[in-house]
Amino acid sequence: MATVAETARKVQSGEVTSESLVKASLAKIEATKGLNAYISVIAEEALERARILDKRAAGGEKLGPLAGIPVAVKDNIVTAQGKTTCGSKILGQFRSPYDATAVERLIAAGAVPVGKTNMDEFAMGSTSETSAYGAPRNPLDESVIAGGSSGGSAVAVAAGTVAVSLGSDTGGSIRQPASCCGLVGVKPTYGRVSRYGLVAYASSLDQIGTFGNTVADAALLLNSICGWDKHDNTSAQVVVPDFTASLGKGIKGKVIGLPKECFGVGLQPEVRNAVMKALEILEKEGAVMREVSIPSFQYAIAAYYVIATAEASANLSRYDGVRYTIRSKEAKDLFGLYAKTRSEGFGEEVKKRILLGTYVLSSGFYDAYYMQAQKVRRLITDDFNKAFASCDVVVTPTMPTLPQKVGGIFTDPMTQYLGDIYTVAVNLAGLPALSQPVGRLGKLSVGMQFIGKAFQEEDLFQVAAATEKLCAA
Numbered sequence: 001m002a003t004v005a006e007t008a009r010k011v012q013s014g015e016v017t018s019e020s021l022v023k024a025s026l027a028k029i030e031a032t033k034g035l036n037a038y039i040s041v042i043a044e045e046a047l048e049r050a051r052i053l054d055k056r057a058a059g060g061e062k063l064g065p066l067a068g069i070p071v072a073v074k075d076n077i078v079t080a081q082g083k084t085t086c087g088s089k090i091l092g093q094f095r096s097p098y099d100a101t102a103v104e105r106l107i108a109a110g111a112v113p114v115g116k117t118n119m120d121e122f123a124m125g126s127t128s129e130t131s132a133y134g135a136p137r138n139p140l141d142e143s144v145i146a147g148g149s150s151g152g153s154a155v156a157v158a159a160g161t162v163a164v165s166l167g168s169d170t171g172g173s174i175r176q177p178a179s180c181c182g183l184v185g186v187k188p189t190y191g192r193v194s195r196y197g198l199v200a201y202a203s204s205l206d207q208i209g210t211f212g213n214t215v216a217d218a219a220l221l222l223n224s225i226c227g228w229d230k231h232d233n234t235s236a237q238v239v240v241p242d243f244t245a246s247l248g249k250g251i252k253g254k255v256i257g258l259p260k261e262c263f264g265v266g267l268q269p270e271v272r273n274a275v276m277k278a279l280e281i282l283e284k285e286g287a288v289m290r291e292v293s294i295p296s297f298q299y300a301i302a303a304y305y306v307i308a309t310a311e312a313s314a315n316l317s318r319y320d321g322v323r324y325t326i327r328s329k330e331a332k333d334l335f336g337l338y339a340k341t342r343s344e345g346f347g348e349e350v351k352k353r354i355l356l357g358t359y360v361l362s363s364g365f366y367d368a369y370y371m372q373a374q375k376v377r378r379l380i381t382d383d384f385n386k387a388f389a390s391c392d393v394v395v396t397p398t399m400p401t402l403p404q405k406v407g408g409i410f411t412d413p414m415t416q417y418l419g420d421i422y423t424v425a426v427n428l429a430g431l432p433a434l435s436q437p438v439g440r441l442g443k444l445s446v447g448m449q450f451i452g453k454a455f456q457e458e459d460l461f462q463v464a465a466a467t468e469k470l471c472a473a
């Protein structure tokens with residue numbers, strides 16, 4: 001399969017047209033419609049953009065590293081073209097007047113957004129089944145979940161409609177669907193990518209990241225969206241290295257930390273074996289394995305679901321029936337308008353989380369829950385820092401089990417929440433992490449997660465590229 005970088009070079013030289021790439025992408029979207037990867041497709045606009053790019057390339061203009069490449073964008077990242085629904089009925093007709101910074105940068109690098117991908121409503125979930133538009137299907141095996149919340153962005157790549165896509169990750173929403181669909185998914189360091197135009201779920205945890213079939217593709221896409229942005233004061237003023245430069249550096253001498261808390265109880269043996277097998281291969285090639293400890297790990301899910309829901313309850317208060325889209329026709333007064341619009345517009349999972357978040361912030365409970373969770377968050381960050389004193393990257397499985405059967409979230413929500421065990425601590429600590437496939441079990445794929453030091457995504461790309469090469473062999 002050609003890499004995105006190679007295809008972009010061909011568009012630049014005129015060997016391939018962006019129009020043909022976009023046409024092929026749209027045809028594939030149509031042919032795989034049953035997978036429900038997209039909530040909306042921006043066909044006409046994409047074709048027009050592609051034709052303009054082809055003309056510019058023909059005129060000798062330099063288009064950028066993503067010249068003419070079709071990309072898919074998660075539907076909680078606003079685009080001036082098409083709708084942005086966040087997988088919710090409440091934003092069913094919402095059109096953004098502007099592009100998110102990440103989208104603006106993709107376009108500036110020559111990419112062509114072709115559609116908005118399906119997701120859990122407001123990114124709340126790990127399966128994409130809370131979408132108001134029906135769940136996306138996992139192309140590897142339609143009887144299991146595609147993962148979430150960026151399930152549509154993963155399916156869009158796994159089904160071959162695009163080579164790369166954007167997702168968002170608050171507690172695992174890029175890494176988990178990447179794991180379920182057999183892809184590479186990267187959640188960068190908090191502050192690496194501007195959140196301007198990413199519809200907020202939990203602002204202190206949310207981060208935009210990328211999906212690709214290969215480490216190189218995911219790295220290239222990430223490179224084009226990183227960097228400080230005047231519209232987001234949590235975006236960091238740090239140098240953005242060329243991530244693709246770390247890809248060929250090999251694994252020799254890299255110290256990989258295995259947290260003892262992550263390989264014990266609750267981990268499905270098949271998943272454990274696949275991850276350990278990959279690590280053995282890396283060790284043979286000169287990587288150094290070291291046991292580390294993150295004692296606070298066991299509290300990560302509890303702390304995450306307090307902090308994330310608390311922030312969500314505040315962030316989602318803006319959907320009031322006055323601004324944005326739907327407005328209840330039943331209401332007789334202002335408070336009735338708020339209540340009815342929200343009752344009709346939000347799904348069950350979102351309501352549950354708003355209630356929980358409001359509860360943990362309410363006076364009398366604030367100290368017991370929210371403050372306590374913030375303290376745990378601090379401990380988790382400290383524990384990671386201590387672990388990183390003796391290793392370059394930390395490794396864990398991405399998920400404790402193989403992808404669950406479709407529908408489980410509705411009968412056994414606890415299992416789904418527990419499925420976030422390996423991913424949420426990373427967001428609480430603001431660190432970068434990458435999930436990559438390391439083995440197949442029947443039709444299903446197993447994902448392994450590398451976690452890096454803050455703003456050291458290069459380490460992740462280096463070890464992941466080596467793993468990809470060695471484990472594919």
Ligand code: GLN
Pocket residue numbers: 123124125126148149168169170171172173174201308420
């Ligand atoms: N599964 C987690 C949640 O539901 C993470 C979701 C995400 O990263 N957006 O909150």
